[in-house]
Amino acid sequence: LSHDFVQSFHLDGEGLWIPTYDGGLNFLPSDQFDSPEPVFRHYRYAAGQSGGLSSDEAEVAFRDRSGVLWVGTAVGLDRFSPFGKKFATSHLAATPFSQNDPVTALCLDPEGRLWAGSRGGGLYVLDPETGRRLQVFRHDPGNPHSLPHDDVYGLLIDRRHRLWVATYHGLAYLEPGSLEKPVFHSFDRADGLPYGFVHGLYESDKGEIWIATYGGLSRLHETPGRGFVFENFSMDDLPPRALVNSTTYQLTQDRFGYLWVATYDGLSRIVEEEDGGVWFDNYRHEPGDPYSLQENWINVLFRDSAGRLWVGARGGLHLVRQKESAQRADFQVFGLPEGLPNETIHAIEEDQQGYLWLSTNQGVVVFDPAAADDPSLPAVIAHYDQSNGLQNSQFISRSSCRDGEGWLYFGGISGFNRFQPGQLRRNPHAPSVVLTE
Template identity: 25%
Template sequence: MIYSNRFKLLNLLLAAVLFILQAKLVAQPPHIDSDFIKIRNLTDQPQNDVNQIYKDKSGYMWIGTLDGLHRYDGYSYKTYRVNEGEHSISSNLIKSIDEDSFGNIWIGTYDKGISKFDPLTEKFTNFYNTPHNTIFNSNDVTSLIVDNNNILWSGNMLGINRIELDTAMNKIIKVDILNDHNLKRTNFVNITKVIHQDRNQNIWIGTNQYLYRIINPYVSVDKMKLASYELNIESICDGPHGIIAGTFYNVVEISNQNNQLIINDIYPLRGSSILYHENMIWVGNRKGLYTLSQKDKQWIPTNHFNENFTDNSLSCNLVTWLTNDINGQVWIGTRGGGVNIAYTQNKRFQHYKHTPTPGSLSNNLCRSIFEDHKQNLWIGTEEQGISYLPKDAHYTNGFQQINVNANLNANRAYCIEETILPHSTKHNSLVWVGTSYPTSLVVYDQETLQAKPRPDLFNDFGFVFALEATDDSTIWIGTYSSGLFRVNFNKDGDITRYIQMVPDDSNPHSISSFIIRSILKDSQGNICRYRQRNKQT
C-alpha cells in the first residue's frame, strides 16, 4: 500500500515536471544559430547619443546625435557642428536626416529649425524662425522627411509643416501647417513622433495617440483626405504587404485588403525603432534589439541582443534607430552606446534568370548592371536590350524590357551611366546606355523612360563600350573603333560640345588605342581608360 502510494506520488511528480517542461518548450521561440547574426560596435565614434542614422545615395552613413552631425565613409568620420562661419549647421541637436533627389542632405534640429547640406560645396543653408521672421510653427523638429516630389514634411510638438521649395531646393516658396484648424479635425494630436512615405506615395504621420494616413498629399491642405487610427506610434517602415508600425505596446502590420486597411497585431513588443530587412522584422526598444521571423503565417521572436558584455552583445540596451546600408548590414543607433552594426552570416546567392513567366529577366546573357539614384535596376543584356526593374518590383516578375537599338539583332546594352541634372526643369536625371551600331548610344529620362532625340554626333561612335560621368555637365564615352570622347551638355542634358581623342604617333601624350573597354574616374578626379590588349593609360 505504501509502495502503491509512493508510486502514484512519483507518477504525479513526473507528470508535473513533464507538463512544466512541455509548457516551457512551447513558450520558447525557435532559435536562430548564434553564428547567423553578429554584432559589432563601431569604433572611435565622436558621439555616443544617436538619434538617427541615414544612408545617402553615395553610400555615406550620416549619424545625427545630441552633439553634432557626423558623416562616416567606412574609414573615418567628418563632424559638422555649429561654428561662427556663415555656412555652419544651425544646431548640434540633430533629430532627423533625409535626402532630396539632387543629393542635398536635410537635417531637422531640435532647437533651430532645418539645415540643408550641399555635398558639392559642403555648405549649409539654414531655415528657422527668428524674432523678425517666422517661417514654421516651431523650431523644434521631431521628425523630417523629403517626399518623392521634393516636398519637406517637418513634424514637431505643434503639428506638421509641409514645405515647398523652388526647383533648385534653395528657397522656401510655401509652408502649409497641418493642425486641428487647417485639417478641420478635432482629434489631430500634435505631438509628431514619425513621418513616413510608403511605396504608394501615402504619407503616414505617427503621433502619441493616433496614426494618420494622407492618401493625396499633393493637394491643398483643405482638400486632403485623412484617415486616422487610434495607436500610440513610435516608428514606421515599409513591410512586405503594407507598412509595419512600432507602437508603445506592440508591433502591428497595416495592409490594404479589398480596398480596406486592416490592422494586424504581429507581436506584443514595444517598437521604438523598426526595420524590415532580409525577411525579418528588426525591433529596437529600451531592452535591446529583437528579430522576428515568420513561420506558418505567424511572426515569432528569433533573437534578442542586449548589453551583456560578451563579444556578440550590444554596447547599450536603449536602441533609438535602425537602418540598413548598401552591404545589407543593419546599423543600430543607441542612446549612450553609439552605433552598433549587425550583419548576417552564411548568406546564399539567389539566382534569377529568364523564364516563360511574364516580367522575368529578358535574357540570360548579361552585359552590364546599374542602379540609378532612385534604386531602380538597369540590367544590360546581349540580345534583349535593357531589363528594367523598378525599386519595389520583384526579380521574378517585375522586369520591363527596353529595346535600345534600332536593329533588334544588335539589341545589346554594353554599359549604363546616369547623370544628375540639378538645375533642369525637364529632367531630374538621364540614363545613358551604350549599344551597337547603328544606334551606338541612347539617352533616357530616368523617370519616364522616354528616349531623348538622337543627335547626329552619335553616328560617329560606332560601338559604345564605356561610359563615365564626372559631373553634372560632362560624360566620357569609350568606343570600339573611334577612340575616346569627352562630351559636355547643358542643364537639360542637351549636348553643347565634344572632344574626340584618338592615337597620334606624332604626339607622345595622345591616347594609346582606338579601342576603349572601360573608363574610371579615381578619387583625385583623374580619368583612367582601359584599352584593348590589357594596357591601361
Template identity: 20%
Template sequence: MMRHFPYRAGSAYIVRAMIAILLFCCALLPVYGQQKIESLSLHDGLLNPQVYDVAKDEQGFIWFGTADGVKRYDGYTFTSFRHDKNTPSSLSNNSVGAMLIDSKNRLWIGTWGGGLNLYQRKTQNFKHFLQDEENPSSLGGNKIQAIFESRSGQIWIGTNGGGLNLFNDVDNTFVRFEHNPNDKTSLGHNRVWSIAEDPSNNIWVGTSDGLYRKSRYTTQFERFGDTPNGLDHPEVRAIYINKKGYMWIATRNSFGRFYPKSNRYAPIEFPAGAIPSVTKITPYEDALLLSTFTGIFKFNTRKATFEPAAENGDWALSDNRDVRQVMVESSGLLWAATRYSGIKKVFLNPPRFQGWTNILSNQMLSGLFSQIISMAQKPNGEMWLGTGRSLVNFDGISKFTPQMSQENLDSLNRLRIDSMTYDNNEGLYLGTDFGLYYLATSSSDLEEIALDWAGGLNNTVEWVAHDAEGWLWLNLAKYRHVVRWNPKTNEVQRYLDEVDAEFTFIDNQNNAWVGTQGEGLFQIDPSTQGVINYNANDDANTLSSNHINAAMQAIDDTIWFATNRGLEKYTPSTKSFETISLDIDGVGFAVLSLVQDRQGMLWLATSKGIYRLNPNTQEFQYFTTNDGLHSNTFLPRSALLASDGFIYFGSIDGLTGFNPNAVSANDAIPPLAITGVEIDGEEVFPVPTSLVLPNDYKQLTITFAALDYHASEDNQYRTRLVNYYDTWSDITDRYTVSYARM
C-alpha cells in the first residue's frame, strides 16, 4: 500500500468528542507481473465458502451474502449477522442469495426461505418481510431470487414461487405480479430470475418461462422471444440494458444480444471450451463481466467480442470457480462471490513494477546471480549487472548472459562485482572481491589490474569511482583508508587513515564525498587535498546519522545522501545540510539507494520498499510488495537511471525495474470507521455513536478501519483522545487503541 507524508490538514477524523484517528493510507493500484488475486476464506474468518452476492455500502463496508448469513468486511475482519431463534430481530434465514444497496444506502437482503430483510443500521438488526397467505399485500414468496431498484427508486423483488413484487415504501406492503393461467397479459411464470429497466422506464423480467416487459403505465406484461429467431431457451437468468437501450441476456444455454423491436435473439459464441452458464451480468467500462460456473468472462460491448479476462491471456478469470456475482470498485478492485471457493479479490489494475528473479537459474550457484550488487548501462542501451557470481549482460527485457566463460562457471569460480565505473574512454572498471578489473569494450575479456603499490593482485576492491581528471578512487578492504590512484602515472594519494569507508562519490565540482559506516561523511577537495568531516556528533549536529549508504547529485546541483535515518540534502552554494526524515512509528529508517527521475522526483530504495519523494514539497509515497514489487528489501548503491528513463534497483532477490511516469498514486483518502468497542473485554454492540463509561471501568478498547482494501495491512494510523490525550500517537499499522482508567 502507498502512503502519503507529511501530514495534511483535514486528514484527521473526529468521532464525537471521544476519539480522533489520523489515517495515513492511500493506495496505489498495483502492468507487468502476474495478475494479483487474493482469496478470503476460513483463514480470514469466512467460516463458510459458499458466497452468492457482494455489495458495497456508502460508508465503505463490503457485504457478502453467504450460506451462513450476511458478512460485513472492513479489510481486517468479518462481522457476522446470522439467524438466532432467540433474537426476533436477527436475520430471518442464514441462506442469503441476493442483496442490494439502494440509492438511500439501505441494505436489502434476500434469503432462500426467510423472505426479505432490511438492515437497520442504527440498531444493527433486521426488519423482516415475509409471505403471509392471509395477506395479499405481503411478500409473494419467501425464496428471493433477485432484488432491483429502478431509476425512480422503486424496489422490485423477484421470487421463486411468488412472482414479481413491488415494494410500497409508504406502508411497507407489496404489489404482487403473479402468473395467472387465465390471463395472457400476466407474468408468464412465478420464478423470477432477473429484473432490469430500459431507458423508457419499462421493467423487463426474466423468468423460468420466458422474457417479459411491463410497461410503466400498465400492470400488463408482454412476452418476448417466442419468434423463430427468438430465445434458445425460455429460462432467462440475467438481463442487462445500457443507457442506449441495448439489451444483453443470458438464457440457461447461452449469452447474447436481444433486439426487442424485431423480437430477435442473437446468441454470441463463447471462447472455445467455455460453458456459457451465466448467472449475472455486470457492466464494467466498455465491457460486460459475465459470472459463470467456470469463472469470469469479459465481453467488449463496443467491439462485440470476447476479450481475455485475465492478464496472462486466459479467457476466464478465476477459471474452474463457480462465480455467482462480481462487483468492481472505482479503485480497480474486483470482488467475486463464488459458490464453493469463498471470496476472490482481483486487482484489475496491473502493477507498474517489473521484477526479474531466479536469474540464470540453470547455472550452478544460481542464487548468486540474483544478488544484484551494482549496475552500469552499456553504450548500446543494455546493462551490465554486477552480481554475487560474475558480471552479467542484461538486454533490458528477459535475456541474461554471464560474462564469465561456461568453463569457469562449471568450475564454480565466482567473482563478486561490488562496484563499476566508466573511464573517459568508455572502458569499465570493476571493483571485485578479487581485485580491480578492466573491461575495455563489451566484447573484450576482463583484464586484471595489478596494484603494485597495494601489494599486487587479489586485493578486494570494495569501491571504485572515476573523477574528472582521470583518477580512480578506490576503497580497499585490506586498508582502512581511501586511495586516489592515477592509472596512467601510477601516482597514489591516500586519505582518511583508520576510517571504514563504504563508497566514494564524485560530484560535478570534482569533489570526492566519502560515506562511512559510523564516522559520518567526508568531503575531499583533490586540488587542495583538504578534508572536511560532517557527522551527527559535531558542534552543529550536521547530520542525523553517521551511517551513509549512497549519494547522488540532483538536476539542480544539490547533493542527496542516503543515511540510516533518511536523507541529507546538501546545497553547494550555501554549503549547508538539511535533514529529510522518513519516519514511521516515530523512527527514521535506512535509505539504501536513490535515483532522480527526469521529472525531478527522487526514488529511494529502502529495507521497507520503494519511496517516491517530491524534493520541493517533501511529500513522499511508498510502495511495497502489495503494490507489485517482488521484494521490499534492496541493496546499498545498487541503482540506475537508464537512458530511456527506466529506473532499476537491485536486491539479493533479483532486479526491479519500472517507468516512473507509469507509477500513479491514488490520492483519495478512504473513509474511516469505528468497527468495535469493548469495555473491560465485553463487546458493546451495536457500536454506539456516543458512549458513557461506568465509574469503575478499567479499560476501553476501540477498533477502527480505513475502508481501503488494496492492502489493509499497509494502512497506517495515528490516534488521539480529544480533551484527554491531545498529542497524536506515533504512526502505526495497529488498528486498535486502548485507554486505561481516565
C-alpha cells in the first residue's frame, strides 16, 4: 500500500480499490488476491499533469454500471473512463512541448523509423513503439550540409527512399543510408524555388516531386546532366495557368489522376495537357451555393481506399463529388450539424475498417464515410479528447501518418499520439434518460 491510513474499500469485477488518506488510490487486481506478495497499483496526484488524481487524500471510490470509476478526494470528484485510454503520447524534447514547439510533420521510412518535424527543434528520428529518440538533426550555420532550418513543416519519402524535408528556409533531401554521416542537399529561392517557406511535398504517380510553398507551387524536374530544375506556378500567372492562391499547403492525387492543391484561399485542380502544359481548375466558396466550398482556407487533402477525395478546411470536412474526370466538382459538407465537435480539420487518416480519423482543434474524431451516401447513419461515431489521453485537444495541420500495421500517428501542440484504432474501446452504454420539470 502507498499509505497505511485506509479510508474505504470498493470491490468490482476487476479487483479491489483502496482510497487512502495521503497516498492516493490503490488498486489490487483480482488475480493478486491469493498471492503471498500482492502487487498494488498506485494512482497519485501529480502537480501540472492531467489524467491523475486531484489530490492524494482519496476518500471513496465507486465504479458505475457503465464502467466509469468515480473517486472522491479532499478537493473534488474525479472521473476515470476506461474507454479510449490507449493513446500513447510522445514528446520530442526532454520535457513536454510548449505551445510554441509543436510536432508539425510525421512520416515513416522503409526501415520502420518514425521521422518527426518540429517548429524550432529540428528533425527527429524516433523508435515509433517507444518514442525513444534515435537521432536529432538541427541547423548548423557553419555547415552548409546541415538541415536548412529548425522549423520543419513537411516530410516525404520518395520511391528512391530519399527523405525530403520542407522547412521555413528551403527544401532539402537526404539520401538513404546516410544517417551516420548525414549530408542534406538544400535548395532555396536562389536555386529556383518560388519561395523559401516550404509547406508540403508530394510525389505523383509519375514520380514527379511537387512542392507547396508560401509563395507558389513548384514541379521539380530531375534530369541527367542538368540536375534539378524547378517549374513554378502562382496566382499571378495568366489564366488559366493561374493558381487560385499562391499560399499553397499540400497536394494529393484523385482517382482520375488529377492533382489537387490546398491553398490559403481555395482549392486548385491541376490539368496537364499532352504536351506537358498545365492549367488550373479553381474552386472557392460561392455565397448561397451549399455545394461549394464552405471555407476557402484548406488545411489538408486525403484520398481514401475507396478513391474518394476528402478536403479538410477551417469550415468542416468536404467530400469532392465528381463522377467523370471532365466534370467540374461540387462538394458535400460535414460540420457541426453533422456531429463534428469542431470544424477546423487539421489531418485525416484512414483505419483498416475504412473509418476516417480527423484531428481537429477539439480532439480526434472518428468519421464514417458511409454517412455521405446514407444520411440516416451517424457521421461521427466517436470523439476523443485530452481526457482520453491525447497529448492535447489541439492538433497541427497535415501532421499525421499511418504505418503498415495500421497504427495511426497525429502531431499536436504538445507532442504526438500513436494508437491502434482496433484497441480503443468505445462506451457501449447509452446514458439513461432522465425526465425533469
